[in-house]
Amino acid sequence: MSVTNADPTSAAEAAKLAALTLATLPVHDRNDALDIIHDELIAAKDDILAANARDMELARVAAAGGSLSQSLVSRLDLARPGKFEDMLKGIRDVRNLEDPVGQVTLRTKLDDGLELERVTCPIGVLLIIFEARPEVIANIASLAVKSGNAAILKGGKESTESFVAISTAISAALEKSKVPNGAIQLVTTRDVIPQLLALDRYIDLVIPRGSNELVRYIKSSTKIPVLGHADGICAAYLAESANADLATRVIVDSKTNYVAACNSLETLLVHKSTLDTVLPKVAAALVAKGVTLKCDPASKEALLKLGGDVASKVEDAQPADYDTEFLALTLAVKTVESVDDAILHIHLHGSHHTDTILTEEKEEAEKFMSAVDSAGVYWNASSRFADGMRYGFGTEVGISTNKIHSRGPVGLEGLMIYKYKLRGTGQISTNFGSGEGQREYKHEKLPL
Amino acid sequence: MSVTNADPTSAAEAAKLAALTLATLPVHDRNDALDIIHDELIAAKDDILAANARDMELARVAAAGGSLSQSLVSRLDLARPGKFEDMLKGIRDVRNLEDPVGQVTLRTKLDDGLELERVTCPIGVLLIIFEARPEVIANIASLAVKSGNAAILKGGKESTESFVAISTAISAALEKSKVPNGAIQLVTTRDVIPQLLALDRYIDLVIPRGSNELVRYIKSSTKIPVLGHADGICAAYLAESANADLATRVIVDSKTNYVAACNSLETLLVHKSTLDTVLPKVAAALVAKGVTLKCDPASKEALLKLGGDVASKVEDAQPADYDTEFLALTLAVKTVESVDDAILHIHLHGSHHTDTILTEEKEEAEKFMSAVDSAGVYWNASSRFADGMRYGFGTEVGISTNKIHSRGPVGLEGLMIYKYKLRGTGQISTNFGSGEGQREYKHEKLPL
CATH class of the missing domain: 3.40.605.10 (Aldehyde Dehydrogenase; Chain A, domain 1)
Structure with a gap:
């Protein structure tokens, strides 16, 4: 060295x-x-x-x-x-x-x-x-x-x-x-x-x-591949069937456990049916932790009805808020019509880091996890679990939002590639093929 | 569509x-x-x-x-x-x-x-x-x-x-x-x-x-990852112990089977001890196929001694010839002192595509295959085998000389990445750790 x-x-x-x-x-x-x-x-x-x-x-x-x-x-x-x-x-x-x-x-x-x-x-x-x-x-x-x-x-x-x-x-x-x-x-x-x-x-x-x-x-300054992530715009989707206590606990942890982390929550998507049922409880718990809520008109209206502390922490969301990694006690809130709407929002505004669905419906959860194109797709668990130590990888190189090579928390294997070794005894390509006197490849899988 | x-x-x-x-x-x-x-x-x-x-x-x-x-x-x-x-x-x-x-x-x-x-x-x-x-x-x-x-x-x-x-x-x-x-x-x-x-x-x-x-x-024109290869500057190393017949057959196939292919031979590295033993036979067979040899002084001297057709196809190599993909009946020839020299030459001039050693010494072959940093490292086999069909991958996407994601002939798996799905029951990160009342992660491997 x-x-x-x-x-x-x-x-x-x-x-x-x-x-x-x-x-x-x-x-x-x-x-x-x-x-x-x-x-x-x-x-x-x-x-x-x-x-x-x-x-x-x-x-x-x-x-x-x-x-x-x-x-x-x-x-x-x-x-x-x-x-x-x-x-x-x-x-x-x-x-x-x-x-x-x-x-x-x-x-x-x-x-x-x-x-x-x-x-x-x-x-x-x-x-x-x-x-x-x-x-x-x-x-x-x-x-x-x-x-x-x-x-x-x-x-x-x-x-x-x-x-x-x-x-x-x-x-x-x-x-x-x-x-x-x-x-x-x-x-x-x-x-x-x-x-x-x-x-x-x-x-x-x-x-x-x-x-x-x-x-x-x-x-933006190199042709060399870069392993890492710039943004972590993580979203949670509060589905129609979400359990209020579970959702509150997970969303509060995702948002407030360590606001400066890339795996912290920045956007809360809420199904319209939860506006007057689960959302108030979630919002009250977030506000109690000091979170400001940047809301679309529907969620704003629902939360203003609550008055008190919650209402005082509600602000109007601007379009850019849904593309922002706040890294602070601020959360963008948006009302959606369905899980498909939520998936589409994440597809267009997410950063492919970690996104969570809160639901009691297994089928809906599996659909979300299959369709959302992020390194981490979670069901009823805090986005803060996106971490190499927590995944059990030992020391982590970093978290990647790349679409190739290595994605999510990267352990030692993200630093590896492979090569093909071919051990022959004088073989040449001309001798193989389907022509007269030519040999066919055996392509026989051998044990590792 | x-x-x-x-x-x-x-x-x-x-x-x-x-x-x-x-x-x-x-x-x-x-x-x-x-x-x-x-x-x-x-x-x-x-x-x-x-x-x-x-x-x-x-x-x-x-x-x-x-x-x-x-x-x-x-x-x-x-x-x-x-x-x-x-x-x-x-x-x-x-x-x-x-x-x-x-x-x-x-x-x-x-x-x-x-x-x-x-x-x-x-x-x-x-x-x-x-x-x-x-x-x-x-x-x-x-x-x-x-x-x-x-x-x-x-x-x-x-x-x-x-x-x-x-x-x-x-x-x-x-x-x-x-x-x-x-x-x-x-x-x-x-x-x-x-x-x-x-x-x-x-x-x-x-x-x-x-x-x-x-x-x-x-x-050179995009920030998007590119899967493929620009150059295929493949080398073969004729080692001291190379078998003359085997080496001749493999080198001729590697060079002449299809000169326009990326896995064709462009550089022949010869151990100094083969100049008057194996090289003349290899050179004669290449020249019989119409190959022109661009030689360094030592190999030129050895081949000129042969006179006739071979001598007439020998030219002086220029430095740039060792960095050139000829895609034609032309081969650059260079004399080296050892397998380490050959490895170093490939390290500095190769394109990480496919390189071959011709030797009867297993230990030397394994050293070459371990040290040469190419997608394909071959021992006594033609470089022309570097191909997805020949490797048994079915249809191939292309051949990659990238150092990350996918290397060598790329099959369907080169078009795939992965995501992490985490299925929870309301877990939050605050509950895990080594503090009082916190839980340790189990990190238990489950069967696939």
């Missing part, structure tokens, strides 16, 4: 070259490297926390001056109880995952002595761009090493000191390991993101971890 | 809307549609061949004038023996494939009454852009219907008449089926490719079928 101030092209060239060796390294060498990283981070804990304190000092000043958000400051803080230990545990968890490299997923005998095998392998070179959370470096470096991918890491300026301290420790660790120099490139030079995004010749996948603005900028 | 001269945006909007219904259509409805397409094409055979004859007439004139290649004219011809029947058989084959939609690939019990399921589903809306081969419309329309994807089809101007005739038949067939209007959009307007490529809001995947120039143009 090298902490580099070299130009991005040299870093990417070095990563591509190192990827060659890394891809063939046996799993025990990759695991050993992770053990050494773990121990070096423990040894460097004081240095890292001191560096993080310097970042925090600057960030607090910036936040006081209004140029940095308080939530970013909080994400930056490595000294919060348990944060450093979580980072170490993440490395251990990744180390203990099954080796994702070299898994055979298909075997076919094309003919005698001619066998085809599909085998998982690393994608190649990853570019990871992240903002404030410095522990992400350790997580992602671990995932890259485990999966046999080279990685170029670019941190945000707010976490520079922490980033350099952590990466110095990782660098020292990798020097003692079999992982080749250059497999993990840490770019500390400023303002090089546009240059990195142009290096599609060397970089195979970009993984941004940060604000919507960062992800949206990256997605 | 509609044959449309409407603007590309309307076509894409209609496709996205139709995708909603198509995604939930049971397999028997999708299969029925394929049966009807099959029968309508038979009924319309005379009309289609008459239309194709008009395209052919114009193409022959263009070819005579030098503005169209002869190979393009030949690809256009639907009246060649067996071509129309192959198209029909392709539809039948796709119809008989297993339903790719709704396959459960993961099931996890997160807690009692809270079950996670990963289910295959269509990607959404495909944009298929193809040049001369009009039967591709029928193939791709079948694959789209079978996989539950909506598709926008844009043909090349050379095949316009054939394209309209085939699509009129498909359109009539789909009118009689359950597949929604708009699920297959046929755009016949000219010069709309740039507009289509900008519609990343509606289109999820572009599949170009045509020349390298077309694919390269598309890859």
Whole structure:
């Protein structure tokens, strides 16, 4: 590993070259490297926390001056109880995952002595761009090493000191390991993101971890595939048969458990028959948690009838509200005629992240889950479950709203692709076919 | 299905809307549609061949004038023996494939009454852009219907008449089926490719079928993921222990079986020890087939010693020759010191398509196949086997050199993604965790 101030092209060239060796390294060498990283981070804990304190000092000043958000400051803080230990545990968890490299997923005998095998392998070179959370470096470096991918890491300026301290420790660790120099490139030079995004010749996948603005900028600025999500405009549909208590509990959790999360609820679609039955109860519980409701005329009319606190939190929805990720205690509410209407609304306004139906009708739920084209489609469960840890994947790379490769919470397998190995004994294509003297392919499935 | 001269945006909007219904259509409805397409094409055979004859007439004139290649004219011809029947058989084959939609690939019990399921589903809306081969419309329309994807089809101007005739038949067939209007959009307007490529809001995947120039143009002109390959710069490495007869047979087939194919050989890497042993035999066989050899100094010197026909076909290689897809009876030859050298050359100059090692040493072969980062890595077998039919996948969508999603010959599964369905009974995220009164996730694997 090298902490580099070299130009991005040299870093990417070095990563591509190192990827060659890394891809063939046996799993025990990759695991050993992770053990050494773990121990070096423990040894460097004081240095890292001191560096993080310097970042925090600057960030607090910036936040006081209004140029940095308080939530970013909080994400930056490595000294919060348990944060450093979580980072170490993440490395251990990744180390203990099954080796994702070299898994055979298909075997076919094309003919005698001619066998085809599909085998998982690393994608190649990853570019990871992240903002404030410095522990992400350790997580992602671990995932890259485990999966046999080279990685170029670019941190945000707010976490520079922490980033350099952590990466110095990782660098020292990798020097003692079999992982080749250059497999993990840490770019500390400023303002090089546009240059990195142009290096599609060397970089195979970009993984941004940060604000919507960062992800949206990256997605629109590169030809390299980007794994991630810009928006999380999650909707819940309150169906005619929804159980009032269950729906209230799920909707309140989806909206208020952590408003800044991408899997939080932003739109509530309500069947017209619930306007005077279930919706009032849901609305009262949301308002009690401080939620403002941006309503269409029908839902507004129903809720104003309730008067009191609820009525005071009702506002008129603007069309743009149904395309907005509020990330705040604000919820857009819209009345629909049917489950088909709800599905259509999500099709046109959703972000393919996670959408939920609240209903007691199994058939309606299955229709919703089958038709809604999102990474997560839920029935009577909080949208907040959309998360790699909660799904049981271990450390997560991120959540993807892409339509290809990897979707939803992405674990280690999102960093893998496959290759076809064909082992022959001198076969040539001319000898196969349906002509005279030609052979037919056997295409016999072999056990994995 | 509609044959449309409407603007590309309307076509894409209609496709996205139709995708909603198509995604939930049971397999028997999708299969029925394929049966009807099959029968309508038979009924319309005379009309289609008459239309194709008009395209052919114009193409022959263009070819005579030098503005169209002869190979393009030949690809256009639907009246060649067996071509129309192959198209029909392709539809039948796709119809008989297993339903790719709704396959459960993961099931996890997160807690009692809270079950996670990963289910295959269509990607959404495909944009298929193809040049001369009009039967591709029928193939791709079948694959789209079978996989539950909506598709926008844009043909090349050379095949316009054939394209309209085939699509009129498909359109009539789909009118009689359950597949929604708009699920297959046929755009016949000219010069709309740039507009289509900008519609990343509606289109999820572009599949170009045509020349390298077309694919390269598309890859560099859109933010939508592109499934395919621009270049096929395939290499073979003649190792120290290569068997002369076997190597000669495989290399000659790889280079000369069909020079215009993407899986044909373009670069021959030779171990220095073979210069005066195996290489002369390989070179003589290649030259006998009319191949010109562009050699580095060491291989040139060895081959000039042979004199005669071989010497007369040896030329000096220029650096650019090792990055060139000749698609002709020309082969670049380079001497290397070791298998590592060969791997490095391919890493720096290859196109991640298909590369072959000729060796009798199993360990060396396995190292090559493990380290070379290509969709196909072969040992003692012709690169020409890189093909979906030959791999036993049935009809192929194309060959991909992408590093994510789908690689190598792409069958129906390249048109699929998955979604996570979560069926709950009112669970909320706040109740889970390691705090007091909180529950731990069970993360219990369930049988598929």
